[in-house]
Amino acid sequence: MDPKNGYCPETKTYQSLRPSVPLPPLTEPLSIIQYTLSLLNSPTTGINLTTTTFLIDATTGHRLSYTDFLNQTQNLASSLQSRFPSLSPNDVAFILSPTSIHIPILYFALLSLGIVVSPVNPLSSTSELTHMTQLCKPLIAFATSSTVPKLTSSLFPLGIILLDSPEFVTMIQSKVSNPISYPIINQSNSAAILYSSGTTGKVKGVELTHRNLIALTSGLYHNNFSNAEDEGVEKEQQVSFMTLPLFHVFGFFMLIRVAGIGETTVLMERFDFGKMLEAVEKYRVTYMPVSPPLVVAMAKSDLALKYDLSSLKFLACGGAPLGKEVAERFNSRFPDVEIVQGYGLTETTGGATGMNGPEEADRYGSAGRLSVNVEAKIVDPDSGETLPPGQRGELWLRGPTIMKGYVGDKQATSATLDPEGWLKTGDLCYFDADGFLYVVDRLKELIKYKAYQVPPAELEHLLQSIPDVADAAVIPYPDEEAGQIPMAYIVRRPGSTISESQIIAVIAKQVAPYKKIRRVAFINAIPKSPAGKILRRELVNHATSGASARL
Numbered sequence: 001m002d003p004k005n006g007y008c009p010e011t012k013t014y015q016s017l018r019p020s021v022p023l024p025p026l027t028e029p030l031s032i033i034q035y036t037l038s039l040l041n042s043p044t045t046g047i048n049l050t051t052t053t054f055l056i057d058a059t060t061g062h063r064l065s066y067t068d069f070l071n072q073t074q075n076l077a078s079s080l081q082s083r084f085p086s087l088s089p090n091d092v093a094f095i096l097s098p099t100s101i102h103i104p105i106l107y108f109a110l111l112s113l114g115i116v117v118s119p120v121n122p123l124s125s126t127s128e129l130t131h132m133t134q135l136c137k138p139l140i141a142f143a144t145s146s147t148v149p150k151l152t153s154s155l156f157p158l159g160i161i162l163l164d165s166p167e168f169v170t171m172i173q174s175k176v177s178n179p180i181s182y183p184i185i186n187q188s189n190s191a192a193i194l195y196s197s198g199t200t201g202k203v204k205g206v207e208l209t210h211r212n213l214i215a216l217t218s219g220l221y222h223n224n225f226s227n228a229e230d231e232g233v234e235k236e237q238q239v240s241f242m243t244l245p246l247f248h249v250f251g252f253f254m255l256i257r258v259a260g261i262g263e264t265t266v267l268m269e270r271f272d273f274g275k276m277l278e279a280v281e282k283y284r285v286t287y288m289p290v291s292p293p294l295v296v297a298m299a300k301s302d303l304a305l306k307y308d309l310s311s312l313k314f315l316a317c318g319g320a321p322l323g324k325e326v327a328e329r330f331n332s333r334f335p336d337v338e339i340v341q342g343y344g345l346t347e348t349t350g351g352a353t354g355m356n357g358p359e360e361a362d363r364y365g366s367a368g369r370l371s372v373n374v375e376a377k378i379v380d381p382d383s384g385e386t387l388p389p390g391q392r393g394e395l396w397l398r399g400p401t402i403m404k405g406y407v408g409d410k411q412a413t414s415a416t417l418d419p420e421g422w423l424k425t426g427d428l429c430y431f432d433a434d435g436f437l438y439v440v441d442r443l444k445e446l447i448k449y450k451a452y453q454v455p456p457a458e459l460e461h462l463l464q465s466i467p468d469v470a471d472a473a474v475i476p477y478p479d480e481e482a483g484q485i486p487m488a489y490i491v492r493r494p495g496s497t498i499s500e501s502q503i504i505a506v507i508a509k510q511v512a513p514y515k516k517i518r519r520v521a522f523i524n525a526i527p528k529s530p531a532g533k534i535l536r537r538e539l540v541n542h543a544t545s546g547a548s549a550r551l
Contacts, residue, residue: 004433004434005017005389005431005433006435012386012387012388013375013377013386014370014431014435016369016373016374016375017369017370017435018219018369019222019372021218023215023373024214026187026211029187030185030187030210031111031112031185031191031210032213032214033111035210035218036256039217040066040260040261045260045261045262046262049065049067049070050067051065052237052264054066054258055101056267056283057267057269058241058266058268058279059268059269059275064101069108072105072172072173073108075172075174075175075176076106076171077180078176078178078180079176080113080171081113081178081180082176082178086158087115087140088114089114089185089189091115091116091138091139092136092139093110093115093116093117093118093138093140094132094136094138094140094141094142094151094156095117095118095120095141096119096141096144096147096150097119097122097144097163098147098245098270099242099245099251099267099268099269100164102163102164103119103163103246103267104246106142106163107119107246107255113183114189116190118192118193118194121195121245121248121512122144122147122247123512123514125150125510125511125512128203129150129151130155132205133155135193135203135204135408136193136408138155139158140157140158140160141155141156141160141161142160142162142163143162144162145162148160148162185210186210187210187214188211189209189210190209190210190404191208191209191213192208192213193206193207193208193407194206194249194346195247205408206347206403207404207405207407208349211400212349212400212401213253213256215399216351217253217256217257219372219373220260220261220351221257221261224261237263238261238263238286239263239264239265239266239283239285239286240254240258240263240265240289241265241268241287241288242255242258243288244289244291248451249346249349249350250291250350250451251289253350254289263287264283273303277307280307280309280311280312281308281309281311284311285311287313287314287315288314288315290315290316291317291319291451291483292317292451293451293481293483295315295326295327296480297481298334299326299329299333309334310336312336313336313338314337315338316340317340318341318342319450324364327339328364338358338361339361340354340355341361341366341367342354342355343367343368345423347403347425348374348403348425349402350401352370352397353371353374354368354369355368355369356369360436363436365438366432366438367436367438367439368436369437371401373400373401374398374399375397376396376398376431377396377422378391378392379396380393380394381394381443389431389432389433390430390431390432391430392428394425394427394428395427395437396418396423396424396425397422398420402423405417426442427439427443428441447474447475447485448476448483448484449482449483449484449514450482450483450514452514452515454486454514454515456474456476458511459474459486459488460472463490463507463517466498466506468492468493468496469492469496469498470491471525471526472489472490473526473534473539474486474488474517475536476540477518477543477544478544487517487518487519487520488503488519488521489520489523490503490520490521491523491524500519500520503517503520504516521543
């Protein structure tokens with residue numbers, strides 16, 4: 001193996017250059033919650049659970065110490081067992097709620113009982129939610145008074161509990177006399193079903209195990225404490241601001257990371273840029289996991305200069321590539337804040353590569369090096385040949401964080417996971433001579449709008465159902481704020497005068513807001529290959545060269 005980049009010419013695979021982190025034996029029964037709490041209670045973490053704040057609600061100012069959080073988690077677990085004796089390990093709980101201080105309590109209680117948590121975007125449309133419930137087959141749902149109208153109660157045999165109801169408050173605050181009967185949970189058991197879009201345009205349920213989450217958390221935990229030069233560094237309480245939705249894999253695993261490390265985290269129900277800046281100042285936030293649009297806003301907005309952000313030391317950026325110009329502009333404005341980038345998928349439990357330290361953070365455009373216990377291949381998508389550093393191909397990944405599969409979709413699982421456990425990411429990438437990963441393009445053609453996945457095929461199907469539309473294609477159009485926006489090329493039916501605004505309005509009624517078409521161009525014919533495949537790259541070139549105005 002080349003010690004500079006981890007490439008082995010014999011196996012044609014890339015190994016992680018990070019120090020190996022031991023994992024619990026796979027045969028040992030262990031849930032992600034048991035593992036996380038063992039880290040939290042270890043001497044390395046070294047916090048006082050009673051006096052250390054775990055959660056802060058930025059909207060209300062409400063705080064929960066670690067002790068209060070653990071007590072409320074146990075109360076909820078006990079109450080659920082008492083009220084729903086038929087609720088068993090491997091049953092699925094569907095969660096449709098914006099971020100709140102109740103969500104971490106709910107996640108930890110359910111996971112400790114072996115219940116599979118399946119959180120979804122509260123902006124999802126009713127039809128999208130119906131599809132997701134058909135995939136995961138939940139027994140119970142948790143929602144809020146604002147989101148529950150989207151749910152069909154008959155789909156949940158044990159009913160729907162509202163997180164903003166007096167009933168739920170009683171469940172987390174009142175001790176139930178019956179002791180909790182914690183089940184034996186194997187690491188191979190499913191822990192979560194999170195949602196990811198595929199090339200077919202259908203949302204897929206990504207099945208993640210307790211082992212997947214343990215492996216990721218273990219690496220993050222050891223990386224956090226191995227970087228401390230002396231004990232005094234970690235004794236200063238770190239405060240993170242969770243800009244990420246907790247139903248997204250990035251927010252999901254960051255919440256578990258925060259709990260294991262013993263940090264304080266600030267939550268906000270609805271993200272607001274000004275209120276975020278206010279919270280950073282008020283709570284002396286030191287760390288934020290972010291997506292590129294937020295870095296753009298901080299680099300460009302005059303509002304960011306009106307607050308004292310001197311406590312902020314570190315941003316972890318993921319979800320989409322961060323441009324060099326944006327990173328440099330941010331660094332000139334906030335020279336004491338380090339930005340590290342990473343790459344991951346829902347299918348890899350989040351982070352598969354990342355940066356470690358200021359030297360790696362200077363590699364603009366890179367997604368960092370392979371995470372601990374992860375190995376990779378670069379495969380030519382045409383010949384299947386595995387490629388050395390500097391050559392582009394599809395990124396394949398393997399390791400203990402790779403998903404179990406797509407729930408209820410064996411065909412998609414077998415197409416994505418090969419028999420040897422390699423995950424085909426669908427991303428065109430290369431490793432440089434120093435082992436840094438560069439993501440060139442998405443073979444899967446997904447549009448990344450503010451780190452959300454928007455499948456063009458789904459939008460094309462909806463467009464083609466409009467009577468005035470003869471044919472349609474959807475492409476990613478570059479946008480500084482969002483990263484990419486969905487743009488539609490439309491072939492009108494003869495005699496039709498349907499307009500851009502009409503098309504945008506029709507689609508907006510059928511999809512979640514982040515999937516909306518935001519730009520339309522009309523064209524005589526959609527360019528396609530002899531096999532009928534849309535030549536999307538040709539349309540992207542037209543759109544970005546300004547040729548769309550002449551079509």
